Amino acid sequence: MIKAILTDIEGTITRISFVKEVLFPYAAKQLATFMRLNENKPHVAEQIAAVKAIINEPDADIENVISVLLKWIEEDKKITPLKQIQGLIWQTGYEHGDFKGHLYADAFEFLQAQHAQGTALYVYSSGSVRAQQLLFKYSDYGDIRPLFNDFFDTKVGAKQEQAAYNTIVNQLPFSANEILFLSDVAGELDAAKAAGLNTLHLIRDGQAHSAHPYVHDFSTVKLEQFA
Ligand SMILES: CSCCC(=O)C(=O)COP(=O)(O)O
Ligand SMILES: [Mg+2]
Numbered sequence: 001m002i003k004a005i006l007t008d009i010e011g012t013i014t015r016i017s018f019v020k021e022v023l024f025p026y027a028a029k030q031l032a033t034f035m036r037l038n039e040n041k042p043h044v045a046e047q048i049a050a051v052k053a054i055i056n057e058p059d060a061d062i063e064n065v066i067s068v069l070l071k072w073i074e075e076d077k078k079i080t081p082l083k084q085i086q087g088l089i090w091q092t093g094y095e096h097g098d099f100k101g102h103l104y105a106d107a108f109e110f111l112q113a114q115h116a117q118g119t120a121l122y123v124y125s126s127g128s129v130r131a132q133q134l135l136f137k138y139s140d141y142g143d144i145r146p147l148f149n150d151f152f153d154t155k156v157g158a159k160q161e162q163a164a165y166n167t168i169v170n171q172l173p174f175s176a177n178e179i180l181f182l183s184d185v186a187g188e189l190d191a192a193k194a195a196g197l198n199t200l201h202l203i204r205d206g207q208a209h210s211a212h213p214y215v216h217d218f219s220t221v222k223l224e225q226f227a
Contacts, residue, residue, distance in 0.1 A: 011184030
């Protein structure tokens with residue numbers, strides 16, 4: 001019996017274009033100024049050190065680091081220090097009302113109904129926990145953070161690696177077979193399934209094929225169909 005849902009964000013409960021055409025360009029535009037202004041603040045300095053370690057250039061200056069981060073944004077790399085910095089930059093955008101956190105209406109209704117029925121809700125996204133909470137705090141539906149029990153990001157591991165799901169399950173009061181993982185990416189679903197989770201593939205673009213149970217939106221999803 002499913003007692004908990006673990007959901008991806010982009011492409012599953014949020015339109016891909018909100019991330020790719022609103023959030024990523026905003027971060028790219030603000031990044032250089034943000035990094036130059038904040039490079040000595042401990043929470044930013046920590047991410048700069050992580051970038052230098054990844055590129056194996058301990059003496060890289062701030063302009064080198066900015067170039068690397070901009071390239072990673074362009075290539076949609078899910079690298080932890082980039083995702084942490086993006087979250088810090090998006091905070092200003094949300095607070096200034098430059099954009100709101102987009103959610104599909106069917107996803108919001110589904111999550112709200114599941115929460116009301118007592119299903120525990122968790123999030124696992126490549127976006128940082130800060131970025132996730134901002135999206136839900138400033139969502140189209142108001143502050144919906146209370147729907148969720150906890151949030152996970154790439155600090156637990158990459159989303160296409162089984163070990164990340166093992167780590168998450170070990171932190172939850174549920175066994176893997178009591179959890180349903182929702183995603184739009186087959187590789188993530190494969191990794192979650194290998195860890196023993198149930199899976200549901202959200203195929204928003206209409207392509208109708210998957211090795212996992214799949215739907216095009218949440219309107220017909222019933223938890224009883226799993227396990
Ligand atoms: C938390 S909103 C920003 C999402 C993001 O930065 C991203 O890379 C999307 O990854 P996801 O794992 O949600 O598909
Ligand atoms: Mg996704």
